[in-house]
Amino acid sequence: MTQWTLFGMEETKPQLIKITFDGIEVEVAPGTTIMEAARKIAEADESQAALVPPAMCYYKPLPTSGGKCRACLVKVAQGSAKDPRPMPKLIPSCITQVQEGMVVENITNQGVLDTRKSIVEFLLINHPLDCPICDQAGECHLQDFAFEHGSAKTRYEEDRRTFDKIDIGPHIQLHMTRCILCYRCVYTADQITDKRVHGVMNRGDASEISTYIEKAIDNDFSGNVIDVCPVGALTDKTYRFKNRVWFTKPEDAHRDCDKCCGKTTLWYRGDEVIRVTARKNTWGEVNDFICNTCRFEKKKTTDWVLEGPTKVKRSSVISANKYRADLIKKPDFALKLAATQFKPIDDTRDYVTDQETIRHQSIEDNDKANHRSLAAKNN
Amino acid sequence: MAKKILTEYINVPGIETFDAYRKQGGYTAAEKALKTMTPDEVVEEAKKSGVRGRGGAGFPMGMKWGFLAKPEGVPRYLVCNADESEPGTFKDHYLMKSIPHLLIEGMIIGSYALGAKKSFIYVRGELMYVIHILEKAIAEATAQGFLGKNILGTGYDLELVVQPGGGAYICGEETALLESLEGKRGNPRNKPPFPAVKGLYQSPTVVNNVESIANMPWIINNGSDAYAAIGIGRSTGTKLISASGHIQKPGVYEIELGVSVEEFLNSDEYCGGVRKGHHLKALVAGGSSVPILPANLIMKTANGEDRLMSYESLSDGGFATGTMLGSGGFIVFDETACIVRNTWNFARFYHHESCGQCSPCREGTGWMEKVLHRIEHGHGSMHDVDLLVDISKKIEGNTICPLGDAAAWPVASAIRHFRDEFIWHITNPYEASQPGAVYQGEMALV
Ligand SMILES: Cc1cc2nc3c(=O)[nH]c(=O)nc-3n(C[C@H](O)[C@H](O)[C@H](O)COP(=O)(O)O)c2cc1C
Ligand code: SF4
Ligand code: FES
Numbered sequence: 100m101t102q103w104t105l106f107g108m109e110e111t112k113p114q115l116i117k118i119t120f121d122g123i124e125v126e127v128a129p130g131t132t133i134m135e136a137a138r139k140i141a142e143a144d145e146s147q148a149a150l151v152p153p154a155m156c157y158y159k160p161l162p163t164s165g166g167k168c169r170a171c172l173v174k175v176a177q178g179s180a181k182d183p184r185p186m187p188k189l190i191p192s193c194i195t196q197v198q199e200g201m202v203v204e205n206i207t208n209q210g211v212l213d214t215r216k217s218i219v220e221f222l223l224i225n226h227p228l229d230c231p232i233c234d235q236a237g238e239c240h241l242q243d244f245a246f247e248h249g250s251a252k253t254r255y256e257e258d259r260r261t262f263d264k265i266d267i268g269p270h271i272q273l274h275m276t277r278c279i280l281c282y283r284c285v286y287t288a289d290q291i292t293d294k295r296v297h298g299v300m301n302r303g304d305a306s307e308i309s310t311y312i313e314k315a316i317d318n319d320f321s322g323n324v325i326d327v328c329p330v331g332a333l334t335d336k337t338y339r340f341k342n343r344v345w346f347t348k349p350e351d352a353h354r355d356c357d358k359c360c361g362k363t364t365l366w367y368r369g370d371e372v373i374r375v376t377a378r379k380n381t382w383g384e385v386n387d388f389i390c391n392t393c394r395f396e397k398k399k400t401t402d403w404v405l406e407g408p409t410k411v412k413r414s415s416v417i418s419a420n421k422y423r424a425d426l427i428k429k430p431d432f433a434l435k436l437a438a439t440q441f442k443p444i445d446d447t448r449d450y451v452t453d454q455e456t457i458r459h460q461s462i463e464d465n466d467k468a469n470h471r472s473l474a475a476k477n478n
Numbered sequence: 479m480a481k482k483i484l485t486e487y488i489n490v491p492g493i494e495t496f497d498a499y500r501k502q503g504g505y506t507a508a509e510k511a512l513k514t515m516t517p518d519e520v521v522e523e524a525k526k527s528g529v530r531g532r533g534g535a536g537f538p539m540g541m542k543w544g545f546l547a548k549p550e551g552v553p554r555y556l557v558c559n560a561d562e563s564e565p566g567t568f569k570d571h572y573l574m575k576s577i578p579h580l581l582i583e584g585m586i587i588g589s590y591a592l593g594a595k596k597s598f599i600y601v602r603g604e605l606m607y608v609i610h611i612l613e614k615a616i617a618e619a620t621a622q623g624f625l626g627k628n629i630l631g632t633g634y635d636l637e638l639v640v641q642p643g644g645g646a647y648i649c650g651e652e653t654a655l656l657e658s659l660e661g662k663r664g665n666p667r668n669k670p671p672f673p674a675v676k677g678l679y680q681s682p683t684v685v686n687n688v689e690s691i692a693n694m695p696w697i698i699n700n701g702s703d704a705y706a707a708i709g710i711g712r713s714t715g716t717k718l719i720s721a722s723g724h725i726q727k728p729g730v731y732e733i734e735l736g737v738s739v740e741e742f743l744n745s746d747e748y749c750g751g752v753r754k755g756h757h758l759k760a761l762v763a764g765g766s767s768v769p770i771l772p773a774n775l776i777m778k779t780a781n782g783e784d785r786l787m788s789y790e791s792l793s794d795g796g797f798a799t800g801t802m803l804g805s806g807g808f809i810v811f812d813e814t815a816c817i818v819r820n821t822w823n824f825a826r827f828y829h830h831e832s833c834g835q836c837s838p839c840r841e842g843t844g845w846m847e848k849v850l851h852r853i854e855h856g857h858g859s860m861h862d863v864d865l866l867v868d869i870s871k872k873i874e875g876n877t878i879c880p881l882g883d884a885a886a887w888p889v890a891s892a893i894r895h896f897r898d899e900f901i902w903h904i905t906n907p908y909e910a911s912q913p914g915a916v917y918q919g920e921m922a923l924v
Contacts, residue, residue: 156836166668166836167835167836167837167878168836168837169836169837169838169876169877170837172876187875188876189874189876191668207644214872214876217872217876218837218838218876220872221840221841221842221845221872222837223838224839224844224845225841225844254865257845257846257849257852276866279834279837280834280840282835284507298663299663299834300833301834302646302648302830302831302832303829303830303831303832303833303834303835303841303843304829304832304841304844305834305841305845306834306840337523369815377839399539416575427792457743
C-alpha cells in the first residue's frame with residue numbers, strides 16, 4: 100500500500116481522512132479527491148463499481164484534467180466534521196478534495212441522478228448518434244454513460260453542429276463533430292511537448308479542437324491522444340473501419356523500445372494485428388503512454404513478445420461478454436443498471452395535434468419494449 | 479440633490495487631467511492613506527464603510543480584502559475588473575473615460591491596503607480609447623510621484639498596468655479574467671482555490687470592480703462612518719445605475735442606495751419616466767443576467783411595500799417575485815416590447831459568450847437560444863415552454879462559473895412572469911412572427 104507524505108520527511112504515516120460515500124466508510128490520504136476515494140471503495144470490492152461517479156473529462160494520468168463535463172457531480176450532505184453544513188450546490192467529485200467527516204451522496208441521491216441524466220442529454224445534443232459507423236463504439240465512454248444514465252429518447256429537435264474531418268498528421272484523424280470538449284487531448288499535448296500546437300479555438304458550442312491550423316502534432320507520442328479521447332473524435336487512421344472492437348481479440352505484448360515502455364495491447368483479427376494501444380486500467384485510463392512507432396508501425400506479431408490475453412478491465416455496454424468472459428472484470432453491470440433504472444414514462448404534457456400524440460405514443464411504446472427486453476436479458 | 483461620491487466632479491472641464499483632478503482635492507486620500515494610515519487601518523475603513531462589490535455579486539469589499547492570504551515571500555495582486563460587458567451596463571466605461579484619476583487613486587489606496595506592488599486594470603478590449611486615457615493618466619500620476627518607486631517618500635512602490643481585455647464577456651468573470659491576464663485563453667477556473675488564495679500567477683489576488691475601487695478615495699477622505707451613513711441598511715453608499723430602454727433620459731446616474739424604483743424611473747432628476755404616451759411593461763433592474771420583473775412587481779414587492787433601489791429590497795421575495803441589483807443595468811421595457819423576442823435576444827448573447835468548457839452551459843445555452851428562436855418565429859410547440867424551464871433548471875448551479883446561472887435566470891424569469899405571452903406566440907404563430915408584433919393580452923402595465 101502506498102502512503103503519501105505531504106508534510107516532509109518526519110511525517111512518515113500521514114493521518115488518514117475518513118469519509119462516508121453512499122453510506123460506505125472509506126479512509127484515504129489527505130489531498131485525495133472524492134472520485135479517487137470512491138474508486139478506492141470499488142477497487143476493494145468490485146461489486147461496488149456502480150457507485151463510482153462517471154468521469155467524462157477527468158483522467159488521472161493528466162494532472163489538471165477534470166471539472167469540465169460535470170458528469171461526476173455529487174451531493175456533499177455534510178462538508179466535514181468541523182463544518183457539518185451541506186454544500187449548497189452539487190460539486191464535481193473529480194477535483195474536490197475530501198475533508199475529515201465528509202458525507203457524500205452519489206447514486207443514493209435522486210437529485211444527483213437527475214442531474215446526471217441532464218448531463219447525458221447535454222453531451223448528446225451536439226453528438227452525432229453514429230455509433231454504428233464509429234470506430235469507438237464498444238469502448239466509448241459516452242456510449243456507456245448514455246446507457247447507464249441517459250434517457251431513451253431525445254427532446255432536442257434542432258440541428259446539430261457539424262465539422263469536416265481533419266487529418267492530424269498521417270496517422271490520426273480528428274472528427275470534431277463527435278468531440279465532447281473534455282480537453283483530455285489538450286492536456287496530453289501539454290504533457291508530451293513544451294510547445295503545444297494543439298488547443299481549443301473559438302467559444303461555446305462552436306469550440307473546436309485545433310492544431311493551429313491543421314498542423315500536425317509532430318511528436319513521437321502524439322498517438323496517445325487517441326487513447327485518451329473518451330469518444331470517437333480522435334481515431335487511429337491505420338485502424339479505421341477495420342473491425343468492430345468486440346470482434347477483435349486483445350493480447351498483452353511488449354517489445355524493447357528505446358522511446359517508450361514498450362508495453363502495449365495488440366488487437367487481433369484472426370492472426371492479423373489490426374491495432375496497437377496502450378494498456379488501460381479499470382477506469383479506462385492508460386497505464387503508460389506509448390510511442391508512435393509501437394502504435395502505428397509495429398503491426399506484426401513477430402515485432403512483439405506476447406504475454407497472453409488481455410484482462411479486459413473496463414468492458415463497455417455493448418462489448419461486454421464479447422471478449423473472453425472469464426477475463427472480463429466488470430460484466431455488463433451497465434446493462435443491469437440501465438434495466439434497474441427503468442421507469443415507466445410518466446408524461447402528462449399536452450400535445451398540440453393528434454399526430455404528435457401518436458408519434459410520442461409510439462416512441463414510448465418502443466422505449467418500454469426495449470427496456471423490457473433489456474430487463475429480461477439481465478434476469 | 480442626492481449625495482454624489484463618484485460623479486461630483488465628473489463635469490468639471492478637463493477633469494481627466496491630473497491638474498484639474500488635483501485641484502478638486504484629488505489624490506489627498508492617497509496621501510492620507512499612505513502617509514498616516516497602516517494598510518490594516520485602510521482595510522478596516524473599507525470594512526466599516528460597508529461598501530459592497532459593484533460588479534454584480536455585491537460581496538462586501540472590506541471583507542474580501544480581509545480574506546486575502548498573506549504568505550511570506552509571495553507577491554499579492556490587486557486586479558481591477560473593467561471588462562464591463564453585461565448587456566445594459568455601461569457605468570464603468572463612463573467613469574473611466576470621464577475621470578480616470580479617481581480609479582487610479584482608488585487603485586493606489588487599495589494596493590497599499592493589500593500590500594500589492596504591482597496592480598492591474600483589465601479593460602474591456604473594445605474600449606481602446608479608454609485604455610489610452612487611463613495610460614495617459616497613469617503616466618501623469620507617475621510623473622507626479624503617486625505611482626512608481628517610493629511613492630511620496632513613503633517607501634511604498636507600486637506599478638500600475640493597464641491590460642486590454644480579450645474581447646469576451648466571459649473574461650469579466652474573475653478567474654477567467656486572471657487566466658486572460660496571464661496570457662491564456664479566458665476560461666474560468668474551478669473554485670476552490672479562490673483568487674484570495676491562488677489568483678494571478680498562483681498568488682493571492684483580489685479582483686474588484688471599477689466602481690467598487692473608485693469609492694475608496696471618498697471613504698478615506700470622509701471616513702467610513704460618513705459613507706455608511708449614506709444609503710439604507712446593508713446597502714451603504716451610492717450606486718451608478720446605467721439606465722436604458724424606453725425612458726425619457728437614458729444615461730448613467732449616481733443614486734443613493736435606497737431611492738425608490740418609482741422615483742428613479744419617474745423623477746426628472748433621473749430617468750424622467752417611460753417615454754411619452756407609453757406605459758411600463760417590464761423591467762430588468764440589474765443588467766441582463768438578473769430576473770426580469772413585470773411592472774407591478776418592480777414597483778411594489780409582493781407584500782405591497784415600495785420597491786427600493788437597494789440590494790435587499792430588489793431581492794425581496796427571492797426569485798419568485800423579486801430580482802437583484804446586480805451590476806445596476808436598468809433596462810426599461812414599455813408595452814411595445816416583445817418579451818419573447820427580448821428573452822431570445824438575451825439567450826443569444828449568453829450562447830455566443832459561453833466559454834464552452836462545461837457541458838451544461840455550452841450545450842444548454844445554445845439549446846435555449848434555438849428553442850426561443852423557434853417560438854419567436856412561429857415554430858414553437860406547447861411543450862417548448864416547460865422544456866425551456868427545465869433546461870434552465872438543469873444549467874443553474876451545475877456550471878463552473880456563474881455564466882450558466884446568468885443565462886438561465888432571464889429565461890426562467892421571463893416564463894415565470896410572462897407565460898401567457900409565450901403561449902400566445904405558440905398558439906398564434908403567424909401573427910406573432912410578423913415584424914413588430916406584440917402580445918396585446920391582459921397584463922399589468924404601470
Ligand atoms: C460571466 C461573468 C461576467 C462578469 N463580468 C464582470 C464585469 O464585466 N465587470 C465586473 O466588475 N464584474 C464582472 N463579473 C463579476 C466578477 O466575477 C467579480 O465578481 C467582480 O469583478 C468582483 O468585484 P466586486 O466584488 O468589486 O464586485 C462577472 C461575472 C461573471 C460570472
Ligand atoms: S477530441 Fe476527444 S479527447 Fe479531445 S477534447 Fe474532444 S472528446 Fe476530448
Ligand atoms: S469527470 Fe468530473 S467534471 Fe468531468
